Amino acid sequence: MRRRTFLTTVGAGTTAATAGCLIDDDEEVDPDDDTADDDVTDDTTDDADDTDDEADDTPESDVTVGMIYSTGGLGDESFNDMAHSGIEQAEADFGIEYQNAEPDAPADMNDMQRQFAGDDDIDVVVCIGFDHEADLIDNAEEFADTQFVLVDAVVEADNVASYVFREHEGSFQVGHLAGLLSATEYAHGGGETDPDEATVGFVGGEETSLIERFEAGYIAGAQYADEDIETPSAYAGSWNDPTTGQEIAASMYDDGADVVYHAAGGTGGGVFEAAQSAERFAIGVDDDQSVSAEEFSDVIVASMIKRVDNAVYESVEAIVEETFEGGQVNDLGLEEEGVGAIIGQDFEGELPEEIVDALEESREAIIDGEIDVPDDLDGL
Amino acid sequence: MDGSAETPEPGVGSERATPWGGEEPPAVHLEGITKRFPGVVANDDVDFTVDRGTIHALVGENGAGKTTLMNVLYGLYEPTEGTVWIDGEARTFSDPADAMAVGIGMIHQHFMLVDTMSVAENVVLGDEPKKWGGLATDTARAVEETRELAERYGFDIDPTERIEEISVGEQQRVEILKTLYRGAEILILDEPTAVLTPQEVEVLFEVLEGLIAEGKTIIFITHKLGEALRAADEISVLRDGRLVGTVPAGEATEERLASMMVGRDVILEIEKPPSTRGSALLRVDDLVVEDDRGVTAVDGVGFAVHTGEIFGIAGVDGNGQTELVEAITGLRPVESGTITFDGLEVTGTPRRRRIEAGMAYIAEDRQKRSLVMEYDLRRNGLLGCQRLPAFSDGWRIDWGRTDAYVEDVITEYDVRPPNAAAIARSLSGGNQQKFIVGREFERDPSLVVAAQPTRGVDIGSIEFIHDRLLELRSDGKAILLVSSKLDEVSQLSDRLAVMHDGEVVAVVDPESVTEEELGLLMAGERPTGLDTEEARTERTETPRGGGGGGR
Amino acid sequence: MSDWRERADASLDWLVEATAVQRIAVSSMALVFAVLVGAVLVFVSGFVADCPDPFILLPGLGYGCYNPVEVYATMVGGAFGSFAALGRTLQEMTLLLFTGLSVAVAFRAGLFNIGTQGQMVLGALAAALTVLSLGEVVPENALGTLIVIPAGVVVGAFVGGIWGMIPGLMKAYADAHEVITTIMLNFVAMGIAFWLVQNHVGNLETDSVQTHTVPEVARLPATIDGSRFSLYALVGALVAAVGIYFLYTRTVLGYELRTSGVQEAAAEYGGVNAKRNIVTSMTLSGALGGVAGAIYVTMVQYRWQDGIPPLGFDGIAVSILAGNNPLGVIPAALLFGGMKSGSVAIDLSLGVPNELVEVLRGLIILFIAMPELFRMIGKRAGYGGEPVATDGGERDGKSAGGEVKPEPDGDGADRSARDGSDGGEGR
Structure with a gap:
């Protein structure tokens, strides 16, 4: 399955998969993983291997999970689908059962949370997306005996485990990559850079503070590579408008951008199209989009991966192992490998050595706190 | 309408004498055409003949049944009664395609052209010359055929130009070419001059002459009498669905046609009871009103309507009567002048106030x-x-x-x-x-404004409405009656104003004015020695009096 | 072909003249058909889907995943099966009553308000901000609620009304077609609300684009446990429906509003300021949309949050289904509300994909609305009763029903086509 590798391990010269393998077939699991797992949640270390072994025997667990997605719904090829692949993997590994609920609007989330919470058969309710936050505050209090998992937002309650991501850290990494590429004369796959221009672009979906974190980290990363780089950015105003995405990205490429990074859901498809037409590069988001949007793999130089699947998988695992600890906030960044830059499948091993090395250096500097990545646009 | 095309039966009338009463069959002969719609007779026993190679004008008021009659000929309507003879053969058309098949084409008032296509493409549209075994339009041939057609009939038109780039007059010629391309021998034009400038009208008439020279037959609908006289060989007048008569253009005058159009048939003999004329209830002074296009339609009109009288306004349709009535009733703003009703100026008051003040209105x-x-x-x-x-x-x-x-x-x-x-x-x-x-x-109400109160109404109802109007008059109400039916307005009115081109030409006593004088007035001319209100006023004011007043 | 046409003509005539009982019978039959067609669809699609425990094995076809009986049973159970389910149904119904009435008010006056959604979104935001700020100053008891919630509803109605008035003004005085302007203004409304909440008036601590949650005092008290449904809101909606019915049948204003929309020239003749009435109708329609938004905030979501459900668009379908009759909107909203909560139940408990449930809902709406739609088309094209009599030849060809033409031309067809797309798209 996903033999994709994190930039870090490429840089380190090892070929082993890391966090990504948590949801992979057991053959792919590498002993190295254990350390990575420790970073995510303290209690899962050894269980990963155990459950992997059990997977072959189709294990039976009596845990039932209620999954409530965000309004993008299944089939979005990124956020919700990643969460879904996490629960599918948990089903395969632990034999749990799960039920899906797809709200049409945030207004449906309250009802769905309550119906799952009130259902005696359901042991844990996993809420995907920050829109769940406000309703969960009330419902967690009312349904104190039910365990909840919240992804992308924090609710401080004893029966809620929250998972948030430091998207700006991963975005810094891809920003750094983009900045370095723009300064280099580089051609591979379906694109090439224009060494005369030092410009990299950003396309957002809706202009929310979450997406601004992506933007802030990206711009900071690009500026880290080159202080004078131009970083045009624009928002399409929608998660589902590839046409506008294409128009924005095409004009950025026209203005000399070598790389455009999107954090715009379905709108990003238009960014990739524009990259192919302009024969430049693009950076994907959430998932390894050189795989999930394979027709564009020749221009997707990297993706800012956000391991929603891991979050779901690990929280369910904790329930199965009865090690679930409510009230904890799992803040996942580069260090925990909750986010990170992953090289596109066509570009693996094809990037200049010095760029890969520089990226590894900045990664470590962020982890060590030597680089302070901004999470909003103030001061950029 | 059910689409079942009956095959024409030739020679139905062959046993008796020809229905058109001659040896040589005319291009078109309509025999006893009646077309009824529920509650309305649009055409009533119309006989109508057009000889080949002539231009025939069909004139009449709005609603006289001109278009209905032509739609019968063109196959859009099936007649309730009567027969259509084309070149001496009785025909039944279920739809316009049937009519087209025997060479009848119609050019509508609103063109049916595709703006983005060329003249030639429009001409052949729906009947294109094909190439590649019918797969594609042979544009070159279409252009060539259009050019030949245009040259033959003396049209000055470039087949390759696009419709949106040519003038309205040229577009009309394209419409004509379209029907010619489909083999039309008889062309019907519905109000062809309505959209044209005077210069373009001249060009159109030349084009029509050219078509006649090639042996085509033309019928055109108009309500502009001058154009009918200028272009046609013969003129038929329709009124209330009936054919009033057909006259050769050379023998017709505008006055005669006008009085034919509005009519003075003594179909109704109205008994007018005596009535006492009281004070002026409605007063209009120097009124100027614009029509929807912003053109002055009423130009300085003034009169007063008194209680106990019917004040009539006569005139050919479209001379400002509609705008005048709408201004009085509060539906149309007034440019200048005043309207006074029951002693109060109401020029700018909303319609609701006028209703509340007792103004009734038959629109x-x-x-x-x-x-x-x-x-x-x-x-x-x-x-x-x-x-x-x-x-x-x-x-x-x-x-x-x-x-x-x-x-x-x-x-x-x-x-x-x-x-x-x-x-x-x-x-x-x-x-x-x-x-x-x-x-x-x-x-x-204290005032009734009745505009064309009996238009499109059956005889029984007409009498009924007339009686009611006279009753109101006896009751001392003021009545403003606007009608383009001359017999109606002159028999009912106590005083009669004639409008032409937005002005009141004269106010006359309807009992002492002849049909010819009214005809002249409606054409905008003032016959000499006419017994008008002004003349009478002058007589009373100046002691000269006497001299040659009456007739 | 002519045979087919005659039969179509006859059917349209029948539909246009059908009595209320006949129409209800037709709608019931349509419901049965919709369920049957849906059942076949569910059953068949069960054979192309993968599932862990199929319900049937047909030799030669393989495993069928979905049991149609179970699907419909779940839908009905989820709509009316328990008090909580009923509460959810009535909650949705209440909102749809307001949006349906909003659309119906305009329709009755001959105007197509496609902008209820935008009017609702802005009304909801205005109401949320009002109750949030008032909620801080009033006492936290029933009295406080009696102050805060009516204030929220009034402000919501006011803002929604203004947003409806704009296209009304543009229609009356600038001749801009209200369908176009209301659609455009929906986008503008959503954009304004999003921007305000994101940058100024919202809860800036969360990633979600939302306002703060309204305090207890600003929430409509829940009538049924397990749902947020409040009887007060439903009673308010029913009063509004009856009020609008009376407005149009008993009052001078209603008579004038309707006449202005149906035949502007005749309204002017009758001494009515038709232009001003167009503005009034649209304002009233928008105000009802705004009320829907206020109720949404105080009864359902307790805050304004980006991603307000398309209740305004569903209101168009509700109104069409009801034949634009304010009283008919009541059962139509109940049906829509029931299907909404029923389909959520399917989503939660059966493995049937959301999309398929949407199709089932769509089928029911389509089948029930179809006869009404044809009725409206037929009516506009002059079917039923005597064909139109025209007086003279000049307008014979132009008036829509001068002679009963098999294909309605001009205005009739245009309008019907528009009705169709409004109803069909739903959202």
């Missing part, structure tokens, strides 16, 4: 104005009365009293079907009008 276009076609009679009975104290307190409708009122109107004015729940649309024209008249008269 010219009842289906647009006086009735809501989708409402039942109950709701229509309220139209205009909804804020009168007898019908509501201004907020809640008193349906009980409204229903009683509507029942009363239905009974008193003999509206059929006598059912307040009937939808207005389902009533015949006469019954619709009786209902409107009843609604307006029964609420005891």
Whole structure:
């Protein structure tokens, strides 16, 4: 399955998969993983291997999970689908059962949370997306005996485990990559850079503070590579408008951008199209989009991966192992490998050595706190 | 309408003498054509003949039945009674394609051209020369054929130009080419000059001459008498669905045609009871009103309508009467001048105030104005009365009293079907009008403005409405009657104003004026020695008096 | 072909003249058909889907995943099966009543307000901000609620009304077609609300684009446990429906509003300022949309949050289904509300994909609305009763029903086509 590798391990010269393998077939699991797992949640270390072994025997667990997605719904090829692949993997590994609920609007989330919470058969309710936050505050209090998992937002309650991501850290990494590429004369796959221009672009979906974190980290990363780089950015105003995405990205490429990074859901498809037409590069988001949007793999130089699947998988695992600890906030960044830059499948091993090395250096500097990545646009 | 095309039966009339009464069959002969719509007779036993190679003008007022008659000829309508003879053969058309097949083409007032296509493409549209085994249009041949056609008939037109780039007059010529391309021998043009400038009209007439020279036959519909006289060989006049007569253009004059159009048939002998004329209730001074396009339609009109009299306004349609009436009733803003009603100036007051002050109005276009076609009679009975104290307190409708009122109107004015729940649309024209008249008269107005009150109404209803108007007059109401039916307006009115081109040409005593004089007045000319109101006023004011007043 | 046409003509005539009982019978039959067609669809699609425990094995076809009986049973159970389910149904119904009435008010006056959604979104935001700020100053008891919630509803109605008035003004005085302007203004409304909440008036601590949650005092008290449904809101909606019914049948204002929309020239003849009435109708329609938004905030979501459900668009379908009759909107909203909560139940408990449930809902709406739609088309094209009589030849060809033409031309067809797309798209 996903033999994709994190930039870090490429840089380190090892070929082993890391966090990504948590949801992979057991053959792919590498002993190295254990350390990575420790970073995510303290209690899962050894269980990963155990459950992997059990997977072959189709294990039976009596845990039932209620999954409530965000309004993008299944089939979005990124956020919700990643969460879904996490629960599918948990089903395969632990034999749990799960039920899906797809709200049409945030207004449906309250009802769905309550119906799952009130259902005696359901042991844990996993809420995907920050829109769940406000309703969960009330419902967690009312349904104190039910365990909840919240992804992308924090609710401080004893029966809620929250998972948030430091998207700006991963975005810094891809920003750094983009900045370095723009300064280099580089051609591979379906694109090439224009060494005369030092410009990299950003396309957002809706202009929310979450997406601004992506933007802030990206711009900071690009500026880290080159202080004078131009970083045009624009928002399409929608998660589902590839046409506008294409128009924005095409004009950025026209203005000399070598790389455009999107954090715009379905709108990003238009960014990739524009990259192919302009024969430049693009950076994907959430998932390894050189795989999930394979027709564009020749221009997707990297993706800012956000391991929603891991979050779901690990929280369910904790329930199965009865090690679930409510009230904890799992803040996942580069260090925990909750986010990170992953090289596109066509570009693996094809990037200049010095760029890969520089990226590894900045990664470590962020982890060590030597680089302070901004999470909003103030001061950029 | 059911699409089952009956094959024409040739030689139906061969046993008796030819229906057209001659040896040589004419291009078109319509025999006894009657076309009825529910409640309305649009054409009534019309006989109509057009000889080959001539231009024939069909004139008449709006609603006289010109277009209906041509639609029968063109196959859009099947006649209720009567026969269409084309070149001596009786024909039945189920649709325009049948008519086209025997060489009848129609050029509508609104062109049916594709703006983005070339002249040639439009000409051949639907009947294109093909190439590649019918797969593609042979554009080159289309252009060539269009060019040949245009040259043959002396049209100055470039087949490769696009429709949106050429003038309206040229577009009209493209429409003509279209019908010629399809082999039309008889061309019908519906109001062809309405959209053209005077110069383009001249060009059109030259084009028509050219077509005649090639042996085509042309019928054109118009209500502009001057154009009919200028271009046609023969002119037929329709009035109220009937053919008044056909005259050779050389023997016709504009006055004669005008009086034929508006008519002075003595179909009704109106007994006018004596009445006492009282004070002036409605006064119009130096009124100027514009039409929808912003062109001055009423130009300095002034008159007064007194209680106990019917003040008539006569004139050919479209000379400002509509705008004048709308200005008086409050539906159209006034540019300058004043309207005084019952001693108060109402020039700028909204229509509702005028209704409340006792102004009743029978609108010219009842289906647009006086009735809501989708409402039942109950709701229509309220139209205009909804804020009168007898019908509501201004907020809640008193349906009980409204229903009683509507029942009363239905009974008193003999509206059929006598059912307040009937939808207005389902009533015949006469019954619709009786209902409107009843609604307006029964609420005891002091002034009635009646515009074309008997247009499109059957004879029985006409008499009924006339009687009611005279009753109101006896009751001391003031009545302003506008009608393009000359017999109606001159028999009912106590005084008669004739309008031409937005001006009142003269105010006359209808009993002492001849048909010829009225014809001249409607054409905008003042016959000498006419006994007009001004003349009389002058006589009373100047002591000279006497000299040659009467006739 | 002519045979087919005659039969179509006859059917349209029948439909246009059908009595209320006949129409209800037709709608019930349509419901049965919709369920049957849906059942076949569910059953068949069960054979192309993968599932862990199929309900049937047909030799030669393989495993069928979905049991149609179970699907419909779940839908009905989820709509009316328990008090909580009923509460959810009535909650949705209440909102749809307001949006349906908003659309119906305009329709009755001959105007197509496609902008209820935008009017609702802005009304909801205005109401949320009002109750949030008032909620801080009033006492936290029933009295406080009696102050805060009516204030929220009034402000919501006011803002929604203004947003409805704009296209009304543009229609009356600038001749801009209200369908176009209301659609455009929906986008503008959503954009304004989003921007305000994101940058100024919202809860800036969360990633979600939302306002703060309204305090207890600003929430409509829940009538049924397990749902947020409040009887007060439903009673308010029913009063509004009856009020609008009376407005159009008993009052001078209603008569004038309707006449202005149905036949502007006749309204002017009747001494009505038709232009001003167009503005009034649209304002009233928008105000009802705004009320829907206020109720949404105080009864359902307790805050304004980006991603307000398309209740305004569903209101168009509700109104069409009801034949634009304000009283008919009541059962139509109940049906829509029931299907909404029923389909959520399917989503939660059966493995049937959301999309398929949407199709089932769509089928029911389509089948029930179809006869009404044809009725409206037929009516506009002059079917039923005597064909239209025209007086003279000049307008014979132009008036829609001068002679009953098999294909309605001009205005009739245009309008019907528009009705169709409004109803069909739903959202």
